[in-house]
Amino acid sequence: xxxxxxxxKRLTGLNLSFFLGFIFIFANxxxxxxxxxxxTSATNQDVRSEGLTExxxxxxxxCTGGTPGQTVSTNLTATFPTAVTNRVNSAGNPDTLLxxxxxxxxxxxxxxxxxxxxxxxAFNGVTATVPATRALVFRLTNVRLAVNLLPAGSPVTAxxxxxxxxxxxxxxxxxxxxxxxxxxGANTGITCAGSPLPATFDVPGFFAAGTRFSSLRVTEGxxxxxxxxxxxxxxxxxxxxxxxxxxxxARVFLPDFVAGNxxxxxxxxxxxxxxxxxxxxxxxxxxGGTLLLARVIGHDANGAGGAPIAxxxxxxxxxxxxxxxxxxxxxxxxxxxxxxxxxSDSTQEIAQFxxxxxxxxxxxxxxxxxAALTLGPVSIVATATPTDPVPRFRRTAPASDCQFVGDCNAxxxxxxxxxxxxxxxxxxxxxxLQDTEFFQIINQNPGTLLSYSVSVSYQNGSGFVxxxxxxxxxxxxxxxxxxxxxxGLTPGVYxxxxxxSAGSAGSRTIPITVTVDPPVAPAISISSVTNAATLxxxxxxxxxxxxxxxxxLAGTNVAVTFDGIVAPILFKSATQINFxxxxxxxxxxxxxxxxxxxGVATKPQAVTLAAAAPGIFGVLNQDGTVNASGNxxxxxxxxxxxxxxxxxxxxxxxxxxxTQVEAIVSPSPGGPLTPSFPAxxxxxxxxxxxxxxxxxxxxxxxxxxxxxxxxICSTNLVLRACSPxxxxxxx
Numbered sequence: 246x247x248x249x250x251x252x253x254k255r256l257t258g259l260n261l262s263f264f265l266g267f268i269f270i271f272a273n274x275x276x277x278x279x280x281x282x283x284x285t286s287a288t289n290q291d292v293r294s295e296g297l298t299e300x301x302x303x304x305x306x307x308c309t310g311g312t313p314g315q316t317v318s319t320n321l322t323a324t325f326p327t328a329v330t331n332r333v334n335s336a337g338n339p340d341t342l343l344x345x346x347x348x349x350x351x352x353x354x355x356x357x358x359x360x361x362x363x364x365x366x367a368f369n370g371v372t373a374t375v376p377a378t379r380a381l382v383f384r385l386t387n388v389r390l391a392v393n394l395l396p397a398g399s400p401v402t403a404x405x406x407x408x409x410x411x412x413x414x415x416x417x418x419x420x421x422x423x424x425x426x427x428x429x430g431a432n433t434g435i436t437c438a439g440s441p442l443p444a445t446f447d448v449p450g451f452f453a454a455g456t457r458f459s460s461l462r463v464t465e466g467x468x469x470x471x472x473x474x475x476x477x478x479x480x481x482x483x484x485x486x487x488x489x490x491x492x493x494x495a496r497v498f499l500p501d502f503v504a505g506n507x508x509x510x511x512x513x514x515x516x517x518x519x520x521x522x523x524x525x526x527x528x529x530x531x532x533g534g535t536l537l538l539a540r541v542i543g544h545d546a547n548g549a550g551g552a553p554i555a556x557x558x559x560x561x562x563x564x565x566x567x568x569x570x571x572x573x574x575x576x577x578x579x580x581x582x583x584x585x586x587x588x589s590d591s592t593q594e595i596a597q598f599x600x601x602x603x604x605x606x607x608x609x610x611x612x613x614x615x616a617a618l619t620l621g622p623v624s625i626v627a628t629a630t631p632t633d634p635v636p637r638f639r640r641t642a643p644a645s646d647c648q649f650v651g652d653c654n655a656x657x658x659x660x661x662x663x664x665x666x667x668x669x670x671x672x673x674x675x676x677x678l679q680d681t682e683f684f685q686i687i688n689q690n691p692g693t694l695l696s697y698s699v700s701v702s703y704q705n706g707s708g709f710v711x712x713x714x715x716x717x718x719x720x721x722x723x724x725x726x727x728x729x730x731x732x733g734l735t736p737g738v739y740x741x742x743x744x745x746s747a748g749s750a751g752s753r754t755i756p757i758t759v760t761v762d763p764p765v766a767p768a769i770s771i772s773s774v775t776n777a778a779t780l781x782x783x784x785x786x787x788x789x790x791x792x793x794x795x796x797x798l799a800g801t802n803v804a805v806t807f808d809g810i811v812a813p814i815l816f817k818s819a820t821q822i823n824f825x826x827x828x829x830x831x832x833x834x835x836x837x838x839x840x841x842x843x844g845v846a847t848k849p850q851a852v853t854l855a856a857a858a859p860g861i862f863g864v865l866n867q868d869g870t871v872n873a874s875g876n877x878x879x880x881x882x883x884x885x886x887x888x889x890x891x892x893x894x895x896x897x898x899x900x901x902x903x904t905q906v907e908a909i910v911s912p913s914p915g916g917p918l919t920p921s922f923p924a925x926x927x928x929x930x931x932x933x934x935x936x937x938x939x940x941x942x943x944x945x946x947x948x949x950x951x952x953x954x955x956x957i958c959s960t961n962l963v964l965r966a967c968s969p970x971x972x973x974x975x976x
Contacts, residue, residue: 279310279311279312280310280311280411281308281309281310281311281317281375281381281410281411282308282309282310282411282413283306283307283308283309283407283410283411283412283413284306284307284412284413284414285304285305285306285307285403285405285412285414285415285416285417286304286305286307286417287302287303287304287305287403287417287418287419288302288303288419289302289400289418289419289420289421290302290419290420290421291420291421291422291423291467291468291469291470292390292392292401292420292421292422292423293392293422293423293424293425293426293466293470293620293638294392294393294395294397294398294422294423294424294425295393295424295425295426295619295620295638295639295641296391296392296393296425296620296636296637296638297330297391297392297393297624297626297627297636297637297638297639298330298331298389298390298391298635298636298637299389299390299392299420299422299636300387300388300389300477301325301388301389301390301392301401301403301419301420302419302420303384303385303386303419304323304384304385304388304403304405304417304419305382305383305384305385306321306382306383306384306405306407306410306412307380307381307382308380308381308382308383308410309379309380309381310379311375311379311381312375312379313375313376313377313379314374314375315374315375316372316373316374316375317372317373317374317375317381317409317410318370318371318372318409319371319407319408319409319410320367320368320369320370320371320407320408320409321343321367321368321371321383321385321405321406321407322361322365322366322367322368322405322406322407323365323366323367323385323388323403323404323405324364324365324366324403324404324406325364325365325388325390325401325403325404325419326364326395326401326402327364327390327391327392327394327395327401327627328363328364328390328391328394328627328628328629329341329360329363329364329365329366329388329389329390329629330389330390330391330626330627330628330629330630330635331358331387331388331389331629331635332629332630332631332635333360333629333630333631334631335631336357337359337360338357338358338359338360339358339360339366339629340387340477341358341366341385341386341387341388342385342386342387343356343358343368343371343383343384343385344383344384344386345371345373345381345382345383345384346381346382346384347373347374347375347376347378347380347381348376348378348380349376351382351384354368354371354372354373354383356368356369356370356371360629363628363629366385366388371383385405387477388419389635390420391627391628392420392422393422393627393638393639393641394627395422396422397422397423397424398421398422398423399421399422400418400420400421401418401419401420401421401422402416402417402418402419403416403417403418403419404416405417423466423467423470424466424643424644425465425466425467425470425471425482425620426463426464426465426466426470426484426618426619426620426641426643427463427464427465427466427643427644427645427646427649428461428462428463428464428618428643428644428645428646429461429462429464429517429645429646429647429650429658429749439604439605440455440456440457440602440603440604441454441455441456441603442454442456442496442603443456446498446569446571447525447567447568447569448500448524448525448566448567448568448569449525449567451498451569451599451601452514452523456601456602456603457601457602457604458514458516458599458600458601458602459516459599459600459602459616460513460514460516460517460597460598460599460600461486461597461598461600461616461618462517462595462596462597462646462650463484463595463596463597463618463643463646464593464594464595464646464649464650465593465594465595466593467593468589468590468591468592468593469588469590469591470482470593471536471585471588471594472585472588472636473534473557473585473586473587473588474584474586477635478635478636479549479634479635479636480541480549480584480622480634480636481553481584481585481586482584482585482620482636483541483544483548483582483583483584483585483620483621483622484538484582484583484584484585484618484619484620484621485547485548485580485581485582485618485619485620485621485622485623486499486580486581486582486583486600486616486617486618487578487579487580487616487617487618487619488572488574488578488579488580488581488600488614488615488616489577489578489614489615489617490577490578490613490614490615491574491577491578491579491602491614492577492604493576493577494604494605495574495577495602495603495604495614496571496574496602496603496604497571497572497574497579497600497601497602497603498569498570498571498572498600498601498603499540499569499570499572499581499598499599499600499601500512500525500526500540500566500568500569500598500599501539501540501554501566501568501569501570502525502526502528502537502538502539502540502554502555502566502568503526503537503538503566503583503596503597503598504526504527504528504535504536504537504566504596505535505536505537505538505588505594505595505596506536506594506595506596507535507536507589507592507594508526508527508528508529508535508536508537509527509528509529509563510524510526510527511526511596511597512524512525512526512566512596512597512598513526513597514597514598514599516599516657517597517657518652518655518657523599525565525566525567526565526566527563527564527565527566528560528563528564528566528587529560529562529563529564530557530560530561530562530587533589533590534587534588534589534590535587535588535589535594536585536587536588536589536594536595536596537557537560537585537586537587537588538583538584538585538586538596538598539553539554539555539556539583539584539586540553540554540570540581540582540583541553541554541582541583541584542554542570544580544582544622546580547621547622547623547624548580548582548621548622548623549621549622549623549624549634549637550622550634551582553584553586554570555586556586557586557587569601577614582621583598593649595646595650600616602614613694613696615696617642618642618643619638619640619641619642619643620638620641621637621638622634622636622637622638623637623638623639623640624637624638624639625639645748645749647749653749656690656692656693657690657693658690658693658749658750659688659689659690659693659694659695659696659747659750660688660689660690660693660695660750660751661686661687661688661689661695661697661745661747661750661751661752661753662686662687662688662689662751663684663685663686663687663745663753663755664684664685664687665682665683665684665685665725665755666682666755667755668755668756668757668758669682669727669729669755669756669757669758670757670758670760671729671731671757671758671759671760672759672760672762673731673734673759673760673761673762674761674762674764674765675735675736675761675762675763675764676731676732676733677731677732677761678731679728679729679730679731679732680728680729681726681727681728681729682726682727682729683724683725683726683727684724684725684726684727684745684755685722685723685724685725686722686723686724686725686745687722688722688750695722695747695750696747696748696750697745697746697747697750698745698746698747699712699725699743699744699745699746700743700744700746701741701742701743701744702741702742702744703739703740703741704739704740704741704742705739705740706734706737706739706741706759708733709729709730709731709733709734709739709741709759710727710728710729710741710743710757711727711728711729711730712725712726712727712728712743713725713726713728714726725745727743727755727757729757729759731759731761734759734761735761736761736762736763736764737760737761738758738759738760738761739758739759739760739761740756740757740758740759741756741757741759742754742755742756742757743755743757766842766843766844766845767796767797767842767845768796768797769795769796769797769798769840769842769845769846769847770795770796770797770847771793771794771795771838771840771847771850772794772795772796773792773793773794773795774791774792774793774838774850774852775791775792775794776789776790776791776792776858776860776889776890777789777790777791777792777823777860777862777889777937778790778859778860778861778862778888778889778890778968779860779861779968779969780792781860781969783853783855783858784852784853784854784855784858785826785852785853785854785855785858785890786826786854786855786856786857786858786889786890786891786892787826787827787828787829787830787831787833787854788825788826788828788831788892788937789825789826789858789889789890789891789937789939790815790823790824790825790826790889790936790937790938791823791824791825791826792821792822792823792824793805793821793822793824793838793840794820794821795820795821795822795840796819796820797819797842798817798818798819798820798821798822798840798842799817799818799819799842800842800843801843802841802842802843802844803817803822803840803841803842803843804840804841805822805824805838805839805840806838806839806841807826807827807830807836807837807838807852808830808833808836808837810827810829810830811827812824812825812826812827813825813936815936815937822840825936825937826854826937830854831856833854834853834854834855835851835852835853835854836851836852836854837849837850837851837852838850838851838852855964855966856892856959856961856964856966857890857891857892857959857964857966858890858966859888859889859890859891859939859957859958859959859966859967859968860888860889860890860968860969861886861887861888861955861956861957861968861969861971862887862888862889862938863887863971864884864885864886864887864955864971864973865884865885865887866878866879866882866884866885867879867882867883867884867885869885872884872973872974873974874974876974877974877975877976878945878973878974878975878976879945879975879976880945880975880976881944881945881946882944882945883927883942883943883944883945884924884942884943884944884945884955884973885940885941885942886908886940886941886942886943886955886957886971887932887935887938887939887940888938888939888940888941888957888968889937889938889939890939890966890968891906891929891939891941891957891959892959905959905960905961906926906929906941906957906958906959906960907923907926907957907958907959907960907967908923908924908925908926908941908943908955908956908957908958909922909923909924909955909956909958909967910922910923910924910945910953910954910955910973911953911954911955911956911970912952912953912954924943924944924945924946924955925943925944925946926941926942926943927942927943927944928940928941928942929941929942941957943955945975952972952974953972953973953975954970954971954972954973955970955971955973956968956969956970956971
């Protein structure tokens with residue numbers, strides 16, 4: 246088939262050769278192209294665990310491959326384990342920077358960062374041209390994160406992804422949080438007694454006048470934790486000092502500048518070690534940097550705003566640091582702020598500064614003021630905002646620096662000792678006892694000030710540990726009472742801890758275990774199991790009534806069982822239980838009786854059972870009145886006898902077919918010897934409406950006996966059982 250041009254003309258041989266050559270070159274070009282393959286890497290740098298706007302290491306997306314001259318277009322996303330907290334502009338774009346380097350150096354991509362969520366940055370429409378080296382590097386810098394929301398020491402891992410590039414490795418560690426501020430003298434007391442003010446308010450003047458002072462020491466947690474102000478920050482690292490509990494007449498002064506340990510002469514008052522004359526220090530600027538702190542004027546209560554008294558640029562040579570500025574106090578409290586204006590990037594540096602306290606010498610009172618340090622500015626804002634200070638920090642009490650400095654056991658520090666039991670174990674009955682343990686709190690380094698707090702931590706339960714004195718702060722040697730009160734606790738085991746903490750001076754944790762015993766169940770005993778009518782020992786009869794006599798038989802939940810079969814209870818008291826023998830026992834000759842009171846059971850007791858064992862409760866005359874000595878029955882009248890222990894239709898349905906119930910009248914003991922005679926039985930069966938009671942109606946046909954007795958007998962082919970005689974009266 247001939248090849249035709251667009252206008253239908255046939256291609257010449259030369260044109261055909263050119264066309265085939267072009268197709269061959271184009272095919273070779275396509276086969277030479279390779280995709281871009283990318284992997285993520287990052288700079289892992291130490292960041293301050295107290296920080297909410299910590300700049301993490303740069304994130305790189307290293308790409309190779311592609312075709313020189315090829316234009317790459319993609320969307321990039323970076324996700325972090327905590328919130329991004331960069332400063333944002335009016336459009337809400339964070340001030341992070343994404344660059345691309347094709348071998349000529351990093352250049353901004355021009356794609357603004359967008360916050361997809363609190364912890365995710367996106368860069369849309371990023372373009373780059375593949376260079377001859379076929380290597381591209383995308384670099385994300387100036388990302389700030391709320392590191393304080395993460396566990397200290399946990400690596401901060403970033404996730405970098407692309408919509409169109411093939412990313413073989415997408416995660417990298419960008420930072421490791423570490424405590425930035427260590428200190429000593431922080432969170433301790435400052436003794437305020439009579440203290441003169443100098444004629445000249447400067448550091449040498451205060452030392453010469455003998456003005457009281459107390460030093461605070463600050464130490465970097467790692468080499469570059471203290472950072473001077475840079476172009477992307479509102480301030481350098483700030484140290485906020487919160488003073489409290491000063492007397493109203495006290496005046497407090499601080500040096501305007503504090504030189505660190507690597508300075509020409511460090512600032513030192515001598516109360517935190519060292520030798521030589523107390524000095525405000527001498528600072529000399531160096532190329533490598535040396536720690537210098539400057540007081541901030543015009544700051545707010547959180548340490549934000551204002552500016553240092555001077556910057557590093559103001560120091561052109563060796564300078565003695567002498568000036569001081571007063572701390573404004575309101576109600577005995579005030580805030581002072583230092584800012585780092587010079588520091589070494591690599592050396593872990595230390596600085597200490599005295600707090601001078603002027604107080605009228607006529608005052609006899611001794612007051613303990615407090616000083617607490619934290620990094621600043623202090624904030625709780627952990628999101629990207631347009632106005633909050635950068636950097637900013639959560640208020641965090643610093644750990645002691647004595648291990649780094651190597652003076653934990655120095656005699657210029659207080660040392661806590663607590664004398665008392667290593668643990669408290671207390672046992673109490675329910676709603677019962679109170680107990681007290683005593684502890685002595687001792688400062689092992691006299692001449693120093695011990696400040697401690699006492700608190701209670703409960704593992705379960707609450708309110709059973711009391712501390713006396715009730716104040717949670719102490720300043721000197723003291724006796725401490727730990728009072729345990731189990732009142733109101735239900736039975737069980739409760740655990741708590743008393744924590745005595747003196748900061749760097751030490752701490753003591755005293756474990757407490759309180760065991761509340763359940764109420765002791767009273768011992769249950771059975772003295773007798775009898776026929777309910779006769780109260781005499783003998784067998785019981787199924788369906789009839791029995792009586793248990795004993796001790797501690799009353800309770801909220803009382804049960805009587807025979808071989809596990811529950812017996813109905815008709816009456817119960819502490820010494821007696823009346824019950825109906827279960828009808829299901831009719832075929833048995835023995836059974837195991839158990840009484841249970843509020844969960845406490847007696848040992849099983851063997852009980853003899855019989856088909857019949859009658860006993861008489863009482864006798865009524867024909868008119869329904871009780872037969873008694875003053876109310877005799879008329880001759881020939883009918884007596885109503887109420888008994889238990891006779892076989893019933895409910896217990897042995899066949900029994901009455903083979904059993905005869907007899908009533909026999911006989912003389913009473915001691916009466917005239919008159920022969921006994923049977924009485925005519927008119928009715929024998931269950932007493933209507935009376936559980937477990939049988940009724941026998943008899944006619945007195947021949948009442949010749951004087952003071953007679955009557956017995957009820959049950960007779961069949963194998964058994965004759967009669968009740969004990971029951972006295973009756975007949976006219």
